[in-house]
Amino acid sequence: MDTTQIIQQGEDYLLPVYNRQKIVLMRGEGAHVYDSERAVYLDFFSGIAVNALGQAYPEVVNAIIEEAKKLGHISNVYYNEPNVKLAKLLCDISFAQKVFFCNSGTEAVEAALKLARKHFRREGQDKFEIISFYHSFHGRTYGSITATGQVKYQEGLEPLLPGIHYATFNNIESVRGLINDKTAAVLIEPIQCEGGIQPADPKFMKELRGLTREKGIILILDEVQTGIGRTGKMWAYEHYGIEPDMMASAKALGGGLPMGALLVTNQVSHGFKPGDHASTFGGNPIVSAAAIANIETIIGKDLLVHAAQHGVYLRQKLQAVQAEFPQLFTEVRGIGLVLGMEMTRKAASMVSECAKQGLLVGSAHENVLRFTPPLIITEADVDKAIEKLRKAAAEELQNK
Template identity: 80%
Template sequence: METYRIIQDGDDYLLPVYNRQKIVLMRGEGVHVYDSERVVYLDFFSGIAVNGLGQAYPEVVNAIIEEAKKLGHVSNYYYNEPNVKLAKLLCEISFAQKVFFCNSGAEAVEASLKLARKYFRRQGQDRPEFISFHRSFHGRTFGALSATGQVKYQEGLEPLVPGFHFATFNNIESVKKLLNDRTAAVLVEAVQCEGGIHPADLKFLQELRTITREEGIFLILDEVQTGLGRTGKMWAYQHYDIEPDMMVSAKALGAGLPMGALLVTNQAAQGFKPGDHASTFGGNPIVSAAAVANIETLILKDLATHAAKEGEYLRNGLSALQKDFPQLFKEVRGMGLIQGIEMTRKAASLVSLCAKQGLLVGSANENVLRFLPPLIVTDGDIDQALGRLRKAVAEELKTA
């Protein structure tokens, strides 16, 4: 089908909840994606932090093909080998002792909130409430949306799920003011990503760990965007020398296939009994096989360390750009290969201009240009991306 026809049909038949670039992507290899006009792009967005290994990574492709030939889907009323292998692997590389699988970040957040409430109900305690943070993002289902500290996502959707209170990120006193004997858990991102790329302060997360432990309530870390090597360690919490009671993962987990997971301690796991929660597709053998191949590769190639190094390189390049164009860029923030550059204006136009230069990037919180390259990115790719970005900046400056 011709490009214009695909775009026209897309606009006719897809529910219009996204502002899409007028680009039809056809295939990808490593850090590159190709469109229907054979234009090649450097992909510094990775499908929103999903493609840690880039596109069409051979081990992942093979794992998907081999498992698809063997077993498609079986439900959770039976065991399947790749899924058990994945659960064990996730526990080996994290604090966790038990895992629940679902299909997305929002679902993993839902599972964590339900588990926290059930746990305390089982203990005979009335603790149905949660503390999360202003500027946070936890997903679009009603529970995850109610936990999200940004009104723009909630407007027109009320009534929300009751029981959520919002503290100020990186301000421990604001958490202490909200804590009470009805609080079940504190839900936090180590880096607020959708909120504009704001990393948590070291002391803040450590104190959050201390006070949640003192209160006997759960610390739930949302590592949907930060997990699996992206920040320069396997999990962002490892930068803070703390361990949560629960953690939610998704995005990069399934190496491009949909998968979410809730990882918990044995103690937290006591909250759920058979029948309390479920997901038809959760832990599907094909997705699990892809996730195992993905994580084994991350470990074998030590891509977290690589992400730390390349993140530094990217950050230096962005800082130089910020110094050269202070009228356009205010601040560079990030951790590893999540980097953002706050602009003095909305980022949407520069995102489009970057695409015209053959560079895919995203935005966060409207005025932050967001970079999420695959973890396999090299210095050479980053040099090329920065060159294209500078050309886009030159165009952007002509527009105002």
């Protein structure tokens, strides 16, 4: 099929829930991807913060092939070795003592909401309310989308899940005002990514941890986008000197394959008993093998330090572009390799201009240009990306 035929067939047969670029990606290697017209792109989007090691990373590819030759899929009524190894690995590199595996970020959040309610009900307490935050994003299933504090994602889907209330991000009094004797959990992203790359304030996070401990409320972190090294640490909570009771992970977790996980402490784990929750594919051997290869590579190749250093480098370069184009950009924000440039206008056309220049980036909260490159990028990649960004910005200025 040629490019036009592929796009046409997509329009004919796919439900139109995405605003897609008219680009057909065919293959990739590291931080580069190639389209059906043989154009090459520097990928500073990574499939929305998924491809921590870029495309076709040999260790991950080999892990997938070797496991696929042995065992494709089994049910969770049996054990599989890669999955139990991965569960231990995740506990070794985090606060957690137990893991539940699923297939996506929204499922990981959903599991957290259910476990929080079950935990208190098992203890004989009628606590079921959840506090989340305005401008948050937690996924598209009903619990997660209700917890998502943005009306635009919820319109037309009502009635939503009862018992979820929204506090103001970075405002501890707003959280305190919503707490009552029915409050089970507070759910928060350390960086509101879809909400425009807004990092939580360190003082606020410490106060939130203190407040939730004092009131016996479960603190759930949504690290679906910020986890697995994206911020230059394995988990973003490490920047804040706190630990949650539960944490949702997904995106980069599976080394490019679909995987989600809920990580929890022993204490809250007792809320779930056999039959309370499940997933047919969760923790599948092939995905688990890919996830182990992905995480072991990130650790073994010191990519956390690499990501932190390149995050600083990219940020400085983005700030220079901001200074050069003040008509377009007002601020650079983020931590490590999840960075956003706030724009004076909607970011969608700038995203297209960047693609025309051979640079894949994303947008967030309509007016923020989002950069989530693979953790393996080099300074030379950043320099090239910045050159493309500058050209795109010059073109974008002609658009209005």
